[in-house]
Amino acid sequence: MIVEAGHFALVLALCVAFVQGVLPIVGAARGNAAWMAVAPQAAIAQWLLVAVAFLALMHAYVTSDFSVLNVVLNSHTDKPLLYKISGVWGNHEGSMLLWVLILSLFGAAVALFGGNLPAAFRARVLSVHAWLAIGFYLFILLTSNPFERMLPPAENGQDLNPLLQDPGLAFHPPMLYLGYVGFSMAFSFAVAALIEGRVDASWARWVRPWTLLAWCCLTAGIALGSWWAYYELGWGGWWYWDPVENASFMPWLAGTALLHSATMVEKRDTLKGWTVFLAIVAFSLSLLGTFLVRSGVLTSVHAFATDPARGVFILLLLVFVIGGSLALFAWRGPTLRNTGLFQPISREGAMLLNNLAMMTGAAAVLLGTLYPLFLDAVGGAKVSVGPPFFNATFVPLMIPMIAAMAVGPLLAWKRGDLAAAMKRLWVAAAAAAMVALFIWQMQGDGAIFGALGIGLATWLLVGVLVEWGERIRLFRAPAGEAIGRLVRTPRASLGMTFAHAGLAIAIAGIAASTAWKVESIQTMKPGDTVDVAGYAYTFQGARRADGPNYTAVRGTFTVRKDDRPFATLEPEKRIYAVRSQPTTEAAIRTTFLGDLYAVIGDPEGTEGAFVTRIYFNPLVAWIWAGAMLMAAGGLLSLSDRRYRVGLAAGRRRDAPADASPTRA
Amino acid sequence: MKLRLLLILWTWLAAAPALAVDPREVLADPALEARARALSQELRCLVCQNQSIDDSDADLARDLRKLVRERIAAGDDDRRVIDYVVSRYGDFVLLRPRLTPATYLLWFGPLAIVLLGLLALAVFYRRNRADDPAVPAPLSPDERRRLESLLKDGPR
Numbered sequence: 001m002i003v004e005a006g007h008f009a010l011v012l013a014l015c016v017a018f019v020q021g022v023l024p025i026v027g028a029a030r031g032n033a034a035w036m037a038v039a040p041q042a043a044i045a046q047w048l049l050v051a052v053a054f055l056a057l058m059h060a061y062v063t064s065d066f067s068v069l070n071v072v073l074n075s076h077t078d079k080p081l082l083y084k085i086s087g088v089w090g091n092h093e094g095s096m097l098l099w100v101l102i103l104s105l106f107g108a109a110v111a112l113f114g115g116n117l118p119a120a121f122r123a124r125v126l127s128v129h130a131w132l133a134i135g136f137y138l139f140i141l142l143t144s145n146p147f148e149r150m151l152p153p154a155e156n157g158q159d160l161n162p163l164l165q166d167p168g169l170a171f172h173p174p175m176l177y178l179g180y181v182g183f184s185m186a187f188s189f190a191v192a193a194l195i196e197g198r199v200d201a202s203w204a205r206w207v208r209p210w211t212l213l214a215w216c217c218l219t220a221g222i223a224l225g226s227w228w229a230y231y232e233l234g235w236g237g238w239w240y241w242d243p244v245e246n247a248s249f250m251p252w253l254a255g256t257a258l259l260h261s262a263t264m265v266e267k268r269d270t271l272k273g274w275t276v277f278l279a280i281v282a283f284s285l286s287l288l289g290t291f292l293v294r295s296g297v298l299t300s301v302h303a304f305a306t307d308p309a310r311g312v313f314i315l316l317l318l319v320f321v322i323g324g325s326l327a328l329f330a331w332r333g334p335t336l337r338n339t340g341l342f343q344p345i346s347r348e349g350a351m352l353l354n355n356l357a358m359m360t361g362a363a364a365v366l367l368g369t370l371y372p373l374f375l376d377a378v379g380g381a382k383v384s385v386g387p388p389f390f391n392a393t394f395v396p397l398m399i400p401m402i403a404a405m406a407v408g409p410l411l412a413w414k415r416g417d418l419a420a421a422m423k424r425l426w427v428a429a430a431a432a433a434m435v436a437l438f439i440w441q442m443q444g445d446g447a448i449f450g451a452l453g454i455g456l457a458t459w460l461l462v463g464v465l466v467e468w469g470e471r472i473r474l475f476r477a478p479a480g481e482a483i484g485r486l487v488r489t490p491r492a493s494l495g496m497t498f499a500h501a502g503l504a505i506a507i508a509g510i511a512a513s514t515a516w517k518v519e520s521i522q523t524m525k526p527g528d529t530v531d532v533a534g535y536a537y538t539f540q541g542a543r544r545a546d547g548p549n550y551t552a553v554r555g556t557f558t559v560r561k562d563d564r565p566f567a568t569l570e571p572e573k574r575i576y577a578v579r580s581q582p583t584t585e586a587a588i589r590t591t592f593l594g595d596l597y598a599v600i601g602d603p604e605g606t607e608g609a610f611v612t613r614i615y616f617n618p619l620v621a622w623i624w625a626g627a628m629l630m631a632a633g634g635l636l637s638l639s640d641r642r643y644r645v646g647l648a649a650g651r652r653r654d655a656p657a658d659a660s661p662t663r664a
Numbered sequence: 665m666k667l668r669l670l671l672i673l674w675t676w677l678a679a680a681p682a683l684a685v686d687p688r689e690v691l692a693d694p695a696l697e698a699r700a701r702a703l704s705q706e707l708r709c710l711v712c713q714n715q716s717i718d719d720s721d722a723d724l725a726r727d728l729r730k731l732v733r734e735r736i737a738a739g740d741d742d743r744r745v746i747d748y749v750v751s752r753y754g755d756f757v758l759l760r761p762r763l764t765p766a767t768y769l770l771w772f773g774p775l776a777i778v779l780l781g782l783l784a785l786a787v788f789y790r791r792n793r794a795d796d797p798a799v800p801a802p803l804s805p806d807e808r809r810r811l812e813s814l815l816k817d818g819p820r
Contacts, residue, residue: 235719242714344789356781364774371761371770380766384708386716386759393774523687611687 003068006056007147010097013049013104014137016042021130024123025195036123040111043126046133047108054101057146058088067153070094070146076159076578078549086170087160092310093146095173099290100136102174102181106210107133110185117206124192132184135317143310159549159578168228175221176248180286182214183255187283190276191325194332199276204266207279209638211262215255216634222248223627234584234599236517236615238623241390246369247289250362254282257358260351268348268413270340273333278355280329284322285362291318292369346416350408357401364393402456402507405500406463410470424470428462443516453511461504468497495637499630506626512594512619525609533616535596536560537569541608542600550574550583555600555610557587569598594618685718689726691733700733703745707732708759716759728753 020042027035060068061084064077074091075084083090089098107129114122140146163169189207193199225248230238239245258278265275291314342348368385375383406428410421436455440448469475471493472485518533526541537557545554552574559567569587576583589596594616601611685704691697704718709725717725717732728749735745749757761767803811 237719240714240719341792344785352785356778356785360774360777360781363777367770367773371767375766381764382754382756383761383767384714384756384759385761385770386706386708386714388706388760389770392760393771397774397778521685521687521690 002056002059003065003147003149006053007145009049009052009056010137010141010147013046013053013100014134014141016045016049017130017133017137020046021127021134025127028120028123028127031120033119036119039123039126040114042130043104043107043111046130047104050097050101050104053147054088054097057094057097058085061085061088064157066155066157067149067151068146069148069150072150072154072157074160075157076549077156078578079157079159079165080548082167082170083160083165086164089173089177090160090164090169093140093144095177096136096140096144097146098174099177099181100133100140102177103129103133103136103184106181106185110188114206121192121196124195125188128188128191128195129184132188132321135321139310139313139317143313157578159576162550162574162576162579162581162583163232165576166228166232168224168232172221172224172228175217175224177221179214179216179218179221179248179255180251180289182210182217183251183258183279183283183286185210185214186258186279187325190279191328193276194325194328197332197335199265199272199336201266201269204262204275207275208259208262208266211255211258211279211282212634212638215252215259216631216638218248218252218255219627219631219634222252223624223631227624230620231586231588232583234586235613236519236586236597236617236620238513238620241368241387243369244293246365246390247292250365250369251282251285251289253358253362253365254278254285257355257362258282260354264340264348264351268340268342270338270342270348271352272336272338273329274355276333276336277329278359280322280325281359284318284325285366287314287318287321288366290314340414342413343415345411345418347408347411347413349416350404350411353404354401354408357397361394361397364397365390368393399456402460402503405503406460406467409464409467409496409500424466425463428459428466431462432456432459447515450511450515453515454508457504457508457511460507461501464497464500464504490640492637492640495633495635495640498633498636500633502626502629502631502633504626505629506623509619509622509624509626513617513623516618518616520614522612523604523609524612525607530614532596532614533594534561535566535616537598537614539610539612542603542610545572547574549578550576552585553600553603555598555612557598557612557614559589559596567596569596571598571600573600573602590621595620685729686726689729689733691737696733696736699742700729700736703732703736703742704729706746706759707749708757710753710757728757 020039023035024039024042027033027038057068057070059065060071061075062081064071064075064084066072070091070093071087074094075087079087088094107126110117110122110125110129114125117125186207189203189210193203222245225245226238229240230236258275261271261275261278264271291311340348368389371385372383375381406425407418407421410416410424411418432455435458436451439454440451443450471489472482474482476482477485520530520532522530524530524539526539529536529538531537537559540556540558542553542555545552552572554570554572557569557571558565559569567589569589571587572585574583574585575581584599584601587598597615597617599613599615601613603610685701691700701718705716707717707728709715709717709720709722709728711722711724712720715725717728731749732745735748740748746758755762761770763771
């Protein structure tokens with residue numbers, strides 16, 4: 001009964017979305033205030049209805065209602081409660097329901113907090129948003145109904161894929177979807193602005209926080225997914241250039257570009273057409289990401305839905321959304337006028353370079369991800385495009401951008417002084433050269449790329465600190481004044497400092513863990529000791545350690561450093577009973593300079609010996625620490641006073657132009 | 665039907681997390697073994713989903729790893745090992761596609777996009793400058809001194 005109520009609520013949400021997609025936009029065109037006023041109520045109603053549907057499915061999972069096919073396929077009575085809940089979105093149908101839940105949530109947010117937007121503009125935004133929702137409701141109801149019953153009911157379920165039964169992966173999809181779907185806001189605003197033919201600072205002041213929020217969630221979601229791969233897949237890698245990873249990475253790149261260009265629209269009234277274009281591209285890549293993961297066109301570790309009928313539907317949706325919005329852009333885009341002019345050497349110029357690098361990077365990733373498919377479709381040879389290609393193309397694109405990234409914030413708006421900026425960066429250059437040389441001398445054996453990577457990270461980090469020091473006039477003004485400036489620093493610029501520093505830290509982690517990873521594979525009897533990167537691992541044997549829905553073997557290693565006890569590592573190898581599928585649970589001890597990482601494999605012979613693999617992954621935790629710092633920077637920026645001031649300014653949108661605040 | 669598809673998918677997934685390179689496969693000479701590992705990362709496990717043979721636990725991946733090590737032990741250089749594997753399994757086995765007319769677009773595409781982007785930037789700045797006749801001249805040293813003294817003394 002509850003399940004049917006959920007299904008019915010979703011159908012109702014579709015009907016409401018139709019109303020919201022038609023009435024307000026027609027009302028806006030005709031100046032009919034009553035029709036426009038439908039939009040906010042409809043958006044909130046949609047959200048409530050989808051929430052009912054979502055909770056109904058969650059109820060079926062939590063109570064293990066095995067008359068629902070989706071629950072049978074993805075749950076089991078023995079599964080811990082957390083994974084019963086995360087099981088709702090750990091499968092294709094449920095994850096699409098989560099998608100529309102978040103989509104409707106964003107729509108409701110515009111309805112609730114968008115009172116300061118001009119009524120006609122808000123009506124248009126919400127109508128565009130409703131059409132996106134209609135596409136997805138139809139997709140769910142016609143091809144992927146999570147509420148499908150199964151008669152007679154099953155006795156028990158078939159359990160969730162054990163790889164997904166993990167805290168990291170329980171929260172990975174919601175974060176990622178908040179990011180993907182968050183770009184739908186930028187998209188709806190962009191399309192509505194194209195319809196109106198007007199983009200101004202208050203438009204950017206609305207788009208930027210939503211983009212920032214989406215970007216933060218996407219950053220955290222990608223980091224969470226990569227961290228999961230690192231500890232769960234059991235060979236210490238953290239990024240595989242897998243199509244599904246690329247699917248989330250491309251919107252991130254486009255979103256990063258969008259953040260920077262939206263800043264320029266807001267502050268300098270320039271690059272409007274480009275920013276609108278980026279908003280369309282960022283969301284299009286999010287849609288494409290969904291398509292890549294959900295249609296199964298690309299076989300990959302993560303693609304857990306394989307069904308061509310769905311593929312065709314999503315393909316049509318893609319053509320309609322991307323093709324339609326780009327056509328609208330081609331038609332209306334040229335009417336957007338820019339007033340802010342600037343020189344190539346300026347802060348705008350630096351941000352434009354960022355945009356170029358990000359979008360070229362995204363294009364390279366897109367090309368590599370789709371090329372096998374494309375070649376196959378045109379009847380060419382079957383090829384594989386793997387990590388060697390992406391490393392060879394993507395990394396060289398990013399190096400000049402990162403080098404320029406330290407300089408950009410030191411340049412003035414409109415017209416910068418490159419020589420003066422470089423003069424202020426001598427500390428960064430000296431530090432980078434010293435660190436790189438020192439590491440190269442220490443490590444010797446040809447790991448020159450690692451040393452260069454760390455050097456680049458140092459350049460960026462010190463560059464960011466120099467800019468921050470300049471901003472608060474550290475060492476140049478009396479301490480009291482510096483502290484005063486520190487306190488008064490706008491949070492948006494502090495957020496930028498955090499995010500850029502986070503990237504520097506992540507780069508150091510990427511470079512070190514790639515260049516100096518130590519691996520040792522061997523068979524160990526109890527009592528055997530191996531030495532890995534200065535740590536002595538003694539295998540103490542293995543024993544059974546079963547969990548609620550799996551059997552496991554747990555090995556014990558005692559680790560000594562400099563002949564003193566350092567740590568105990570207990571990796572497991574689990575077999576999940578229902579699906580008789582093995583998983584490895586690596587044992588990891590994180591230290592400042594690197595991770596100790598131990599994995600236990602199959603038993604060998606009769607003396608209690610096991611195949612073991614032990615790794616030392618230098619600085620690897622810095623990657624995720626850096627990513628978290630980036631997301632934190634985004635959130636800090638989001639809390640900036642300007643957005644509250646900006647909201648007030650939006651209310652005066654129709655007032656004379658000089659009413660808009662010029663600080664910031 | 666749906667169930668069977670899912671079952672097939674699970675068995676694929678089952679191969680993913682287990683251990684790849686086995687101690688018994690490892691070559692005695694560390695230099696040769698390092699070459700074998702590097703080559704393994706360039707070769708695709710054909711029955712897996714986007715994994716190199718170095719990462720995969722599948723039987724086919726193991727066979728390929730052994731094959732690579734046999735060829736290396738027999739004295740082949742890297743190029744000949746790769747050629748040998750490709751002659752048996754086709755280009756699909758290479759994770760780094762070869763530069764052929766069919767992959768020109770792939771390999772030169774990113775470079776072409778960078779060049780196009782730079783060209784677009786150049787055009788943009790040209791137009792930008794054409795629109796902006798009033799680019800002010802930089803400050804003279806005299807003016808700069810005045811500005812600095814004003815900034816120093818002026819009210820905060």
